[in-house]
Amino acid sequence: MRATLSNVEILIIDEVSMVSKRLFAYVNWRFQQIKGNKKPFGGISVLAVGDFYQLRPVGKAKPLCVYEEDEEDFWKEHFKMITLTEIMRQKEDLAFAHLLNRIRVKQKTESFSESDKTLLASAVTESKDCPTDVIYIFATNKEVDCHNSKTVRALHKDFVNIDAEDYLQDSRTGKMKKLGAPTKSKKGELVQTIEAAEGVRVMVTRNIDVEDGIVNGTFGKIAKIVTETKAGETRVQKLGLQLDNPKAGQKQRQNQQGASDSLIYIERLEESLSKKGVVRRQFPLKLAFACTSHKVQGMTLQSAVVSLKRIFEPGMAYVALSRTTSLGGLHITDFAENKIYADSEIAAAMQTITTASLSGVMPLLKHVCETDLVEMFKIVHHNTEGLITHINDIKCHPELRLADVLCLTETHLSGSIVTDSIALEGYRVFLRNRHLCYMRFPELAKKEGGGGCNLLQIPCSRRSVSAYTKCH
């Protein structure tokens, strides 16, 4: 771990509202130790992303932005807040987006306006009328387990129980002996039994390959149950999953020689249980017809059923209600206005938080502006995935703006005119868009998007560089 982290320059923390001061202080201390530097976080840049009006740290810990006398206040001392103002998730349903903005900050003592009540009422649905093929969001694990079990039995008559294989170490011989039946699971342990069938919705519960996107919280469906028979006993050997995110599991699929499907295959993991001496072998999966609000924070869904019945903390209803892209896709059961409320401590803390503007912040890669690099000639390559859409991001990107030559590819530009909208102050633009690159290949020139264009920009103030605009 020390070797892996020794070259880190930027740490990005997502869902920072859930990070406790203790965890934050630990990460700070670990980086100071690894980098051998007493500066905060060992001198690296830290970008923390999230919304303090969403879920708090689990347990009694207070969120980072809430001041506590006895705790070191890293947050206030070292962090400034930049507010993102454009809503992307509900961009096609602005009435819903604005309603969610009001829900986000609504205090327990406040009531909704009549028009907000009407909007919310349009999403309230009787349980019996809710769709069965969408994700259900509950406050508690108990409700989630109950819904999962009920749904698998209703939808899949042919399910098989995959029991955990539990082993106990014999204290005399030291040998592992298989137990006749799995022991009862505790919270966080590999599950006792998976009710599996082809088509059942599941969620991965361990980080199997972070780079490949197969992590705790990856969703998919069981598409294949692979069994093996040994000494007359048949057991499930592997489970083939069709992941919701087609980009996840690409590495595993490429490595599966001769595989003719688009599935990724999960095998049993082995972990010690909290019960002394017991080791469990089980697939790191759980049914996922339903999830808790904690699990769905960060998700975007087309449709969901949200139960407000056992909401037990501020921000919880807001997180659950704000996952769908439109009000039409949201179904609320057990509606109660008093379950929807924000944290008054957060509201107060937000008033005192130090703010900054995007253009005013330090470059995250601090070393690029250190003195010995100032005289260097800096060439930066950046894949824009559409220059028109991202030109404003580039304009206020501190690292990109340090470049003497900025090579922007995948500009998705067509036509041959440099429009004012892509001009960058202090730079000259040399443009080769797709159709100019493929003059001799009309079929390729006609295609949309993709590569084929380089946009080369040179700061006017720098020594002259012979412009190279050839496309690759």
Ligand SMILES: Nc1ncnc2c1ncn2[C@@H]1O[C@H](COP(=O)(O)OP(=O)(O)OP(=O)(O)O)[C@@H](O)[C@H]1O
């Ligand atoms: N620039 C963009 N253009 C188009 N869609 C975007 C853009 N940015 C984000 N989205 C989409 O908006 C949705 C929400 O994005 P994202 O999850 O990054 O937001 P978030 O601020 O982390 O939300 P939350 O904290 O509520 O989970 C996603 O479906 C994402 O694909």
